[in-house]
Amino acid sequence: MQTAERLHFSAEDYLAWEATQAEKHEFVAGEVFAMVGARQDHVVVSLNIASALRQRLRGTPCRSYMADMKLKVEAADAFFYPDVMVSCHLDDRKSEQFISNPSLIVEVLSDSTADYDRGGKFVAYRKLNSLKEYLIVDIAARRVECCRRTTSNDWLLHDYVGEVDCELTSLGIQIPMAEIFEDIEAA
Template structure:
């Protein structure tokens, strides 16, 4: 029997195959990688952020999504499952299988994915012309790193810690750090 890591697919074959799977798999240049379950703190923080976004974006053209919907990065021949993402693009509202034009992506760090979230995944995400902000959430440090695209197409880090509000300029909203880390016990 083949494991997901041994199978090579085209993007379309991956989508067809993934629809039949009971577990989620990310896709990068023909290879698929099984996703593991998240720890409780990871899920709580992801839910806190998604809930805050849902409340603040109500009655706007922007829509938040949680980790069960795929993100396609066509320029990297990849599909990912970000913890949270927001799209304000009309084409994404019509696509039931994946998002292609997010303005915001959020990844909550875990020990097994931190290096990839900061490195290869962020490199792929930067190829999305629509992406304006990328949040990396470090639960242990109670920190949110907001990488914001500049007008020169560079990425500027805004570091949020402690009681400061996390500003999301691409969406014109703020989320208090206390709300992001609500129900998380201090380390």
């Protein structure tokens, strides 16, 4: 991630400033980072996942959100724009600018963000008590890494590769890998 202009804000000042910006920026501990545009495959996979989630969650209290909805991680003094997330929490339905209680977060890897998505960002996400699963989607490898919180608050990795279903136990649903990677040409 690159810093926008080395701007430093409080969380409240960031929200006010971000509302006036043409581009998206993430916020971590007072620092603001410009978001770069995504490649087509990244957008297609994100949309495939968000669409699959929306379809399977109809009639439940859960909602899926795409990249334009901010996520507040208060314990990390941060705001992020995950590629996809799901919240089943009533307070999140009432919030207009951000959600704070996701059950599921999905990040689709890109060359520039892969290390951060697996490292510092996941460290921040783990501070969310509501988070049950974190999906890391690797388009090049056609792989989904599902990090699932255990009852002892540890994180267990489940790897999905090939023609299998990706199980999201936090939501009680499955998404076939073929659906996640639909319309993506084989490498």
